[in-house]
Amino acid sequence: MKTSYSRRSFLKKTSAALAITGGTTGAVCTMYAQATGSANVLALFGGTPVRTKSFSTNWPIFDQHEEKALLQALRSRNWCCLRGNVVYDFEKNFARDMGVQQCVLSNGGTTALGASLQCLGVGAGDEVITSPHTFIATINVITNLHALPVFVDIDPDTGSIDAGLIEAAITENTKAIVPVHLGGFPADIQRIMSIAKKHDIPVVEDACQSVYAEVDSQKVGTFGATGCISFQEWKTLVSGEGGAILGNDQELMRHCAGFVNNGRDPERKKSGYPFPGSNHRMTEFQAAVLTEQYKRFKEQDQIRQKNGRYVEEQLTQIPGLRSRKRYSPNTRITYFYFELDYDHTRFAGVSASDFAKAVRAEGIPISGGTRQYHGGCHREGMLEEHLRSRGFERVFSKARLDHYRASLRLPIMDGLTENKREMISADTKIAFLGSKRDMDDIIEAFHKVVRNIGKLAKA
Numbered sequence: 001m002k003t004s005y006s007r008r009s010f011l012k013k014t015s016a017a018l019a020i021t022g023g024t025t026g027a028v029c030t031m032y033a034q035a036t037g038s039a040n041v042l043a044l045f046g047g048t049p050v051r052t053k054s055f056s057t058n059w060p061i062f063d064q065h066e067e068k069a070l071l072q073a074l075r076s077r078n079w080c081c082l083r084g085n086v087v088y089d090f091e092k093n094f095a096r097d098m099g100v101q102q103c104v105l106s107n108g109g110t111t112a113l114g115a116s117l118q119c120l121g122v123g124a125g126d127e128v129i130t131s132p133h134t135f136i137a138t139i140n141v142i143t144n145l146h147a148l149p150v151f152v153d154i155d156p157d158t159g160s161i162d163a164g165l166i167e168a169a170i171t172e173n174t175k176a177i178v179p180v181h182l183g184g185f186p187a188d189i190q191r192i193m194s195i196a197k198k199h200d201i202p203v204v205e206d207a208c209q210s211v212y213a214e215v216d217s218q219k220v221g222t223f224g225a226t227g228c229i230s231f232q233e234w235k236t237l238v239s240g241e242g243g244a245i246l247g248n249d250q251e252l253m254r255h256c257a258g259f260v261n262n263g264r265d266p267e268r269k270k271s272g273y274p275f276p277g278s279n280h281r282m283t284e285f286q287a288a289v290l291t292e293q294y295k296r297f298k299e300q301d302q303i304r305q306k307n308g309r310y311v312e313e314q315l316t317q318i319p320g321l322r323s324r325k326r327y328s329p330n331t332r333i334t335y336f337y338f339e340l341d342y343d344h345t346r347f348a349g350v351s352a353s354d355f356a357k358a359v360r361a362e363g364i365p366i367s368g369g370t371r372q373y374h375g376g377c378h379r380e381g382m383l384e385e386h387l388r389s390r391g392f393e394r395v396f397s398k399a400r401l402d403h404y405r406a407s408l409r410l411p412i413m414d415g416l417t418e419n420k421r422e423m424i425s426a427d428t429k430i431a432f433l434g435s436k437r438d439m440d441d442i443i444e445a446f447h448k449v450v451r452n453i454g455k456l457a458k459a
C-alpha cells in the first residue's frame, strides 16, 4: 500500500499538473510545482488540485444502438405492447436474469409498487409498514389506496428500516410490509422476510434504486411476494420512465399483469376484464430503449462493481474511514451512491464536512456531514392532506387518525436522539464508470488531505 501509494502520488502530482497545462509546458510546470511543492499543498489553500477533469458525463449514455432500436419500433407500427413483442421479450429475459419466474413491465416504479399492493388486496382501512427514509412514491402508493403508511424508524447505521422495530408495529390491520433498498444498498431483507413469514404478511420490496444489488447471491427485489424496479432516467438501468414487478407467485403475477393492462386476463383464457386494473403499460419505444440499455447496464454494472470495490478497499485502509454496515457479509452493493463512515477523532478533529470540502477542492465531487435524518416522508404535507380528506375520514375514525398522528414520532429519523454518525458520501453512478486512473485520483485526493490534516485542522 505504502509503496504503490507514493508512486501513485507522484504520478498524480505530475498528471494533475499536466492536465491543467498540457504538453511540454505542462512538464515544465510540473517540475516547478514539485520544486515549490504546490502539488502537495491542498487545493483549498491554493495548491495544485489532484484532478481538474470533470467526472460528470452526459446521462443517459446512448449511441446508434438505441437509435436503431427506436427506429425499428417506430417503423414496426406496433407502438403499443399489445401488438408488439419488445415488452414481452424483455420481461422474459429480465425475469430469467433476476432469478424469478415472472416479470411484468409497467410504465414506472410507482405504478409497479401500486399494482403490487392492490393485487395483494391492500385497500381502504388497511395498514402498510414501511420506511420514512425513501422517495415519496413508496408512500403515495399506500395513501392512494386509503391505507395508512405505518412508519418504522430507521437503523442509524444504514438509513434502512430498522427490522428490529417492525414486529412492534404489526397490528391486525397490517396487510403488507414495504422495505426500501436505497441507493443500491440492500435493506435487512432476510430478517424482514423471516418476521413477515412468522406473521404471514406479504412483503413488497421497493428495489427501485437497487437493481442487481444482492444478499447471499440473491438479487434484491426477488425475496418478497413482489419486488419493484424503476427504470426512470436517473436510475442505473433506464428507459426514461418504466418499471418492473418481479415475483414467483403465478396467481399474484397474473393479477399484476392484468392490473397494468386495464384488467385483461394476460393469458386471454377469460374474455372481458376479469381483474381490477388501470393502464400502466410500458410502450414498445420504452422497451426498445430498455433492451439496448440493459446490454449497456450489465457492462456498466461490472465496471462500477470493480471500481467501487477497489476504491472502498483502498479508502478503508485509511484509519478513521470504515465501510458502511452490511446486514450480511455476502452483500453486493451496486454503488449507485457510496457512503463511508467517518471518525473525526482519527482526523485531528476535522469534521466530515470540512474533510469533504478539502477533497472536493482536489476535484473529487463528494459530500460529508453527520448522518442526520430529518424531514422524512412522515413529515411531508401530503400525509396530513390525506388524513384530512373525505375518503380517509370516512374510512378511519377520528380517534384512530389522532392516534396515528401521535405515532408519527421517530426518534432517529427526527434527529431527536444523539446520533452523531459522520459520513462521507458520493453519487457514484457515473463517477465509478471511470478508468483505474480516475479511481486512483479519488484515492490520492483522500491521501493528500490526510497528509495535510494537521494544516486543515488549524485552518
Ligand SMILES: Cc1ncc(COP(=O)(O)O)c(C=O)c1O
Pocket (backbone or CB within 6 Å): 107, 108, 109, 110, 111, 134, 135, 137, 138, 180, 182, 206, 208, 209, 229, 230, 231, 232, 241, 242, 243
Ligand atoms: C425508492 C423509490 N421508490 C419508488 C420510486 C418510483 O419510481 P418511478 O419514478 O419509476 O415511478 C423511486 C424513483 O425515484 C424511488 O427512488
